[in-house]
Amino acid sequence: MLDSKTYKTPFLILVILLIICFFINISLGSVFIPTKDVFNSLIGNATDNQSWEYIIQDYRLPKAFTAIIVGSGLGISGLLMQTLFRNPLAGPFVLGITSGASLGVALVIMGASMFGGVMAGILISKWSIVIAASLGSFLVLFTVLIVSTKVRDTMAILIIGLMFGSITAAMINVLTYFSSAEELQQFIFWRFGSLGNLSWNELLILFIIYLIGICICLGSIKSLNTLLLGENYAKSLGLNIKKSRLLIIISTSLLAGTITAFAGPIAFIGLAIPHMTRQIFSTSNHKILLPAVFIFGAIIMLICDSIAQLPSSDYTLPINAITSLVGAPVVIWLLVRKRKMMF
Amino acid sequence: MSNVNPNIVLKTKDLSIGYISRKKSIVITSHINIKLKKGELVGLIGANGIGKSTLLRTLTNVQPKLHGSISVNNKPLEDYSNIELAKVLSLVLTEPLASKNLTVFELVALGRQPYTNWVGNLSKEDLFIVNKALEQTNIIDLKTKKCFELSDGQLQKVMIARALAQDTDLIILDEPTTHLDMYHKAYILKLLQKLAKETNKTILFSSHEIDLAIQLCDKLIVMTKDKVVSDKPCNLIEKGTFNTLFPKDLIEFDETTGSFRVKK
DSSP: OOTTOOOHHHHHHHHHHHHHHHHHHHHOSSSOOOHHHHHHHHTTOOOSOHHHHHHIIIIIHHHHHHHHHHHHHHHHHHHHHHHHTTOTTOOTTTTSHHHHHHHHHHHHHHHGGGGOHHHHHHHOSHHHHHHHHHHHHHHHHHHHHHHHHHOSOHHHHHHHHHHHHHHHHHHHHHHHHTSOHHHHHHHHHHHHOOSTTOOHHHHHHHHHHHHHHHHHHHHTHHHHHHHTTOHHHHHHTTOOHHHHHHHHHHHHHHHHHHHHHHHOOOOSHHHHHHHHHHHHHOOOOHHHHHHHHHHHHHHHHHHHHHHHTOTTSSOOOOHHHHHHHHHHHHHHHHHHHHOSOOO | OOSOOTTEEEEEEEEEEEEEETTEEEEEEEEEOOEEETTOEEEEEEOTTSSHHHHHHHHTTSSOOSEEEEEETTEEGGGOOHHHHHTTEEEEOSSOOSOOOSBHHHHHHGGGGGGSOTTOOOOHHHHHHHHHHHHHTTOGGGTTSBGGGSOHHHHHHHHHHHHHHTOOSEEEESSTTTTOOHHHHHHHHHHHHHHHHHHOOEEEEEOSOHHHHHHHOSEEEEEOSSOEEEEOHHHHHHHTGGGGSSOTTTEEEETTTTEEEEOO
16 A cells, blocks of 8 residues: 555665674674685585584574574564554563563472472473463463453553563562572573574474464554554444454464563563664555564664674673663664654 | 435434443434435534534444434445445544554555555555545645644645545544634635535534534534434524524524624
């Protein structure tokens, strides 16, 4: 519909930037690998050093793909929530997805000792955390969804989501109060978020669910644009509000839920990326915004991850801290420069 | 005596409007019988709280009716699906836009949503209709402006253009002249009159601008506590209907000028 502009140049620039960031992200790390060898390894040629190939193929490459999925997925789900709730402060986590996931993980890590010492060792594995996070976010989201079908006002759903967030946060507080120092540390580490822990198999599962979420959201482009007029206008244009609302929420939960399950609760990206994109493209048309948010989210996440690696050092900073440290000033700068918030 | 008259766009029979709460229905007004013909500009007037908005909400299927029947193009309102109704009835509401970051063109083009494909691509025909709507409302030069850059009067024209682009037989506007200055009030209503004539669409609007409505409308629907009357403005003046509109302690209707004046 709104084909007044096609934005070919900015898109071209963004795609080139994405490729550059992807390459930089793979080149950097605790082990220095010459650019030539990075390139050779990527196109499948032999490199001078076997272990370099291993590092790139089995560690850096999945990590870079995870960063792209996480950045674009969270950015898109943030955009969906901001449009649905007509609220610039909404993000992918307003529906209680993170709090649900956190509760699930908290129960596994800190509640494990309550199930007895023998169980503890079995319970705390990578998969149990992923499953616990998925279950937790799914259950909280499901409850929010059920309650939200009872209310007509979309804003009420926002409040209900926030209330569920408070309830789960309180439960986590109770759990932390009774847990040991090691359990606490483990939980906090999960909360830092991490992109580098995924094997190719895990990445595949993440990707499949992510793809379903993206497809649903592509199918919602028209209703998202109609919702820009407000719900009553949207209804007068023949839009089935309840159905579109449900689809948008499902898409968000698939995207944000699985990403949180695999990479931990990554803060800020979902809230900030849509704002950055709107400032740059100054449009509200979702046909432009969705692909733009997709690429932009991936770029920002790759940059954040490259910084978190602390090039040529052995340390990796928590990705959750970097996203806010890098992202927040960018948003402030964009808002000050344009002096007007696009929404 | 036939029920099917192709000229009648909207018809109500013994309609009761009001609210249903906890199995009890609160009737606001009953026995509403109105018939709107093609190409008519119809004003809906009445005091605050008399049920104008409730009537409009009921006619547009936002709120259920209590009794009686409503038919649009000789088909009962409840038989329309969302999308079918969007092709025969468009709205201009008083509520603000959720996003004012759209351009005028984009906003008017959203009127084509019921006709476009799953991503909402505009066909040649859609583009033609959108441009025609912009032309008919004299806002071609605003085409690329963002909605937050517009004045209230301009924005109202854009919203009317959007309803035109929806290409429906019936356009319903809820108080289109609020927040506007005297000139723009007249401008908007005059525009509606022109559009009804040119496009042969039926336009129904609620308003508090009784004197303007008397001058410009083909028909008026007057809501008072006791009844709902619809007739030509001159007939209503003759019948003295306007004197029953408001409590008589402050203002009175002057039949010679067709407007209200404050009692001395």
